[in-house]
Amino acid sequence: MKPAKRQDQSQIKRIADFIWNIADDRLRDVYARGSAATCKDAAITLDTDLDGRRDAFNPAELLLAALDACLIKGIGRVVPILKFRLTGVEARLHGARQDAPPKMESIGDEIVVDTDEDDRRLARWIVEGAPPS
Template structure:
């Protein structure tokens, strides 16, 4: 089994940081919010997006899938009581000339083998579509 390690610390009432490997991410932990950092919900959405993109990077060579680029757009809906992400909708936009069947095969692989997306899907409604960039 793999292990992942991240450490986070409060800098002050407006900022915290998370460290992993040689990277540092500024966290929006200010009660009023910050425009220049991701809050916890946005970090969750970014983690799902990164998982999907990494999954695409992993399977495209195996599928011999011709790919020029990928965009992921996510919308998370938060409920208040109890506070949680009630749902996450995503759109995978793929720049490719592959046919629709191959595009759907890519989507199936992303859904089946994503560590973070599978974890999130077990906890909330995760649904989305894949489409070709026009």
């Protein structure tokens, strides 16, 4: 068996630096153009450009959209169990964002339902948080 050939450490460092420079260029390019999130057969363009993009969600908008989808999906799963009839539902979320340091200060929501249910059942379900009877 031949002894393993030792590579010169300076050669290894040059190769590593070359690889990192390529990766760094690629990351800068993605950051400048924006990026995408993919899952299954879907893709969402993300606004990661420092100048902003009108054709993409920024991280705060994406967070609100995800919470919006969770609310609607949750309502859709609970409604059949409670035998509640809805013909439509809309969740409207809004957030107050602080720039420095960046954070969401608050998130508020409004849920609009379209239903033929009587006001008593609707109030019991929405206002009181109890199953409609």
